[in-house]
Amino acid sequence: MLARRQALRERVGRASPAAGPTRRPARGRVSAALNMHQPPDPPRSAAVSCLCVRAAARLRSAPGMQPSGPAAAELDASLEQYLRVRIFKIIVIGDSNVGKTCLTFRFCGGAFPASTEATIGVDFREKTVEIEGEKIKVQVWDTAGQERFRKSMVEHYYRNVHAVIFVYDVTKMASFTNLKMWIEECNGHAVPPFVPKVLVGNKCDLREQIQVPSSVALKFADAHNMLLFETSAKDPKESQNVESIFMCLACRLKAQKSLLYRDMERQQGKVQKLEFTQDANNKNSCPC
Numbered sequence: 001m002l003a004r005r006q007a008l009r010e011r012v013g014r015a016s017p018a019a020g021p022t023r024r025p026a027r028g029r030v031s032a033a034l035n036m037h038q039p040p041d042p043p044r045s046a047a048v049s050c051l052c053v054r055a056a057a058r059l060r061s062a063p064g065m066q067p068s069g070p071a072a073a074e075l076d077a078s079l080e081q082y083l084r085v086r087i088f089k090i091i092v093i094g095d096s097n098v099g100k101t102c103l104t105f106r107f108c109g110g111a112f113p114a115s116t117e118a119t120i121g122v123d124f125r126e127k128t129v130e131i132e133g134e135k136i137k138v139q140v141w142d143t144a145g146q147e148r149f150r151k152s153m154v155e156h157y158y159r160n161v162h163a164v165i166f167v168y169d170v171t172k173m174a175s176f177t178n179l180k181m182w183i184e185e186c187n188g189h190a191v192p193p194f195v196p197k198v199l200v201g202n203k204c205d206l207r208e209q210i211q212v213p214s215s216v217a218l219k220f221a222d223a224h225n226m227l228l229f230e231t232s233a234k235d236p237k238e239s240q241n242v243e244s245i246f247m248c249l250a251c252r253l254k255a256q257k258s259l260l261y262r263d264m265e266r267q268q269g270k271v272q273k274l275e276f277t278q279d280a281n282n283k284n285s286c287p288c
Helices: 002-015 027-035 044-061 070-083 100-109 154-158 173-177 179-188 214-223 236-253 259-267
Strands: 086-094 122-131 134-143 163-169 197-202 227-230
Touching: 086 100, 086 154, 086 179, 086 236, 100 122, 100 134, 100 163, 100 197, 100 236, 122 236, 134 236, 163 173, 163 179, 163 236, 173 179, 173 214, 197 214, 197 236, 214 227, 227 236
Parallel strands: 086 134, 086 163, 163 197, 197 227
Antiparallel strands: 122 134
C-alpha cells in the first residue's frame, strides 16, 4: 500500500508543471462529480400539480397554518380548478361480441367503429359532458368479455367504480342468460349496493333476429333494481338513446362527490358514507 502511494505521488509530481507539494482535490469538485450521476429532480410544476389538493387539505386542517392574502387566493383557485370537473368511472361488462366497444365508441366518439376486434384486458375512453352548467368527466372502461382476456385485469375493473352497465345482445339469448354470472362477479368484488347499475339490450336494429323479448328483459331489470335500455350502437338514429344511457348515469352520479374530493376527506379523517341525495325541488334534464 505504501509503495502504491509513493508511486502515485511520483507520477503526480512528474505531471505537474512546477514542483511543489501534492494537493488533494477540493471537496466541492468531488461532490459535484458525484452529483452528475444522480437523476435530476422532477419539474416543480409536476410536484405542485400532484400535491396541490393534499397541501390544501393540510393547510386548512392545521391550526394556525391557514394561508391568507394572495397565497390563500392562489391556493383556492388551484383547488377550485381540480374540483370543478367531477370524475366518474363507469365500467361496461357483458359477454363477448355483444357490442360493448361499439357502445363506448358511439358515446365517446359519436360514431360507429368501422371494424372492431376482441377487447384484450380493458380499453379506456372518456368524455366530458355538461349537466346544468357543471362539467363532468365520464371515464368509460370497456372490459373484455372472454375469460382468458380478463383474469389479470378483473380487480382493476371494479376498483373505485361509480356505475356499472350490463350489456347483452337481444339476438342471443345466451348473452342474456349469462347476465346472472356477470352480476355475481360484480357482487363478488365488493361493489357497494348504492352504485347505480343499468341493463342495456344492444343490436335492436336486427328486429327479425330478436330472441330476448322486452317484457322478459324488463322483468329481469326490475328484479335487480336496474333501469333497462334497448338500443343499437350501429344505427345512427339510435345515437340519442346511447347518449341517454351514459347521461342518465352521469345525472345520478352528479349528486355524489368526486373521487378527488372524497380522497381529500380521507386525508382529513372525515370519511363519510356516500349516499345518493337528490333534491326533490331541483328539476334537471336527466334523461332517466
